Amino acid sequence: MMDLLKKLPKFLKIYILKRSQSTLCENPVKVAGTTSINSSKIKPYSEIPGPKPIPILGNTWRLFPIIGQYDVSDVAKLSSLFYKEYGKIVKLSGLVGRPDLLFIYDADAIEKVYRQEGPTPFRPSMPCLVKYKSEVRKDFFGKNGGVVGVHGEPWKTFRTKVQKPILQLQIVKKYVEPIEAVTNDFMQRMTEMKDENSEMPSDFDNEIHKWALECIGRVSLDVRLGCLDSNLSPNSEALKIIEAAKYALRNIAILELRFPFWRYFPTSLWTRYVNNMNFFVEICMKHIDEAMERLRQKTVKNENDLSLVERILASESDPKTAYILALDLILVGIDTISMAVCSILYQLATRQEQQEKLYQELKRILPDKNEPLTSEKLNDMVFLKAFVKEVFRMYSTVIGNGRTLQEDMILLGYKVPKGVQVVFPTLITGSMSEYVSEPNTFMPERWMKSTNETNRIHPFASLPYGYGARMCLGRRFADLEIQVLLAKLFRSYKLEYHHTPLEYKVTFMYAPDGELKFKMIPRED
Numbered sequence: 001m002m003d004l005l006k007k008l009p010k011f012l013k014i015y016i017l018k019r020s021q022s023t024l025c026e027n028p029v030k031v032a033g034t035t036s037i038n039s040s041k042i043k044p045y046s047e048i049p050g051p052k053p054i055p056i057l058g059n060t061w062r063l064f065p066i067i068g069q070y071d072v073s074d075v076a077k078l079s080s081l082f083y084k085e086y087g088k089i090v091k092l093s094g095l096v097g098r099p100d101l102l103f104i105y106d107a108d109a110i111e112k113v114y115r116q117e118g119p120t121p122f123r124p125s126m127p128c129l130v131k132y133k134s135e136v137r138k139d140f141f142g143k144n145g146g147v148v149g150v151h152g153e154p155w156k157t158f159r160t161k162v163q164k165p166i167l168q169l170q171i172v173k174k175y176v177e178p179i180e181a182v183t184n185d186f187m188q189r190m191t192e193m194k195d196e197n198s199e200m201p202s203d204f205d206n207e208i209h210k211w212a213l214e215c216i217g218r219v220s221l222d223v224r225l226g227c228l229d230s231n232l233s234p235n236s237e238a239l240k241i242i243e244a245a246k247y248a249l250r251n252i253a254i255l256e257l258r259f260p261f262w263r264y265f266p267t268s269l270w271t272r273y274v275n276n277m278n279f280f281v282e283i284c285m286k287h288i289d290e291a292m293e294r295l296r297q298k299t300v301k302n303e304n305d306l307s308l309v310e311r312i313l314a315s316e317s318d319p320k321t322a323y324i325l326a327l328d329l330i331l332v333g334i335d336t337i338s339m340a341v342c343s344i345l346y347q348l349a350t351r352q353e354q355q356e357k358l359y360q361e362l363k364r365i366l367p368d369k370n371e372p373l374t375s376e377k378l379n380d381m382v383f384l385k386a387f388v389k390e391v392f393r394m395y396s397t398v399i400g401n402g403r404t405l406q407e408d409m410i411l412l413g414y415k416v417p418k419g420v421q422v423v424f425p426t427l428i429t430g431s432m433s434e435y436v437s438e439p440n441t442f443m444p445e446r447w448m449k450s451t452n453e454t455n456r457i458h459p460f461a462s463l464p465y466g467y468g469a470r471m472c473l474g475r476r477f478a479d480l481e482i483q484v485l486l487a488k489l490f491r492s493y494k495l496e497y498h499h500t501p502l503e504y505k506v507t508f509m510y511a512p513d514g515e516l517k518f519k520m521i522p523r524e525d
Ligand code: HEM
Pocket: 066, 123, 147, 148, 159, 216, 328, 329, 330, 332, 333, 334, 336, 337, 340, 397, 398, 400, 401, 402, 464, 465, 466, 467, 468, 469, 470, 471, 472, 473, 474, 475, 477, 478
């Protein structure tokens, strides 16, 4: 078109350009989620379908850790009902004291929001934590609030300081051995815990939680916390940490699900929450100070020899960055991963054929089951990684993500004002036939390179770790921890499940709801 224009006489060029500008409003414009739409047909926000505001709903919808505003008890079902009843865009308004929620079940529209989120994306966060960081302990956090529950420039400044080391493959690779050591202790504990039928106890999920806690302690505090020891005394720091971890994150749901009295006066649950958070701040300071002392005593300070914590300490004059980073990683890096592991283990234990495939892959890469892991060996475990991705697609642990719009935007033909909280229901979009072929078939192979071209997956339909500048900061460590656990466990043992099939539910995250009494059978070779 431009080439053609160049060849025309000047007066004709001016005429054509003016005409095209004057008719711009009538021209089709590209709108996320549709092919094109006439801009005069863009519909007002008020016309977006959705349930009529019911005041009581406002009391049940509360912020959900990490991803935004959700009713913790049945959001997965509710989200699916919304889609069936209203279609690809659903507005939930009339929420008491909070902005509207806009659910979008369209991978193109999700892509548009992510791509236009700007340099400081805004993810709605847990109000409890926001209050704790910005009011209760303002003295400690000041302007250095970390990444979770922090927005705008303070978020960007902190994230820029820490994201290079935490996402650098060279650094993550260093943790294969330490995470393997934690995992060996966990497997030892599993063998001690199994009953006369070789089954795990009914609270096995708690043990997985301790493994996750031990892993995150090793990464963010440079220490073995000792949570996997079999005989923890009631006064031990490890036991206190295990208890506090439950209140720091899991019980946030209770605080935020009910009417938020804690916003107005300190309820007993709120006081407990604050005390637990204070305890975590102390733990982080104590272990980071010890790491700093070790670093001071190191004679050779070659950057490549430093741990994650040491790198942060070496690059910052104030240890506060390391304290606060550790706190944030602990807050969001335990339940996410432990619930994901519960789900992956359940899927493997109930899909014997696929477990056998995994075992064959592991046997090929690790002929001797006792040989140590390396990052190269983990890289070769393509079926293992594909299996995890498929679990995330069909049973997304974090069932969605969200962004608060910082600018007005046209989404699916509607003008959406800034300030609205857009929800991306990953759990639903990951199983929509227009984005994923054969969505209801559990097929890890779809994630493997060799799979044929007819296998489609829209890149924004299933994003377990989010996307863009605000994407999960711990994703490389999360992947590593999951891979190490699966490689070690399934190379040496077979897991079976012989009880009533479990339903998935959003209790805190999306995970099988019930006792994970896996039978653990040693592999002969
Ligand atoms: C399977 C386990 C995990 C899942 C599914 C998961 C998922 C997510 C998601 C969806 C987000 C929001 C991203 C966005 O807004 O685009 C997030 C944020 C975050 N995650 Fe993870 N995560 C996992 C494990 C971890 C672990 C182990 C850590 C710590 C080592 C961690 C640290 C963080 C942090 C610090 C953020 C906030 C980032 C920011 O706001 O700048 N996550 N995660």
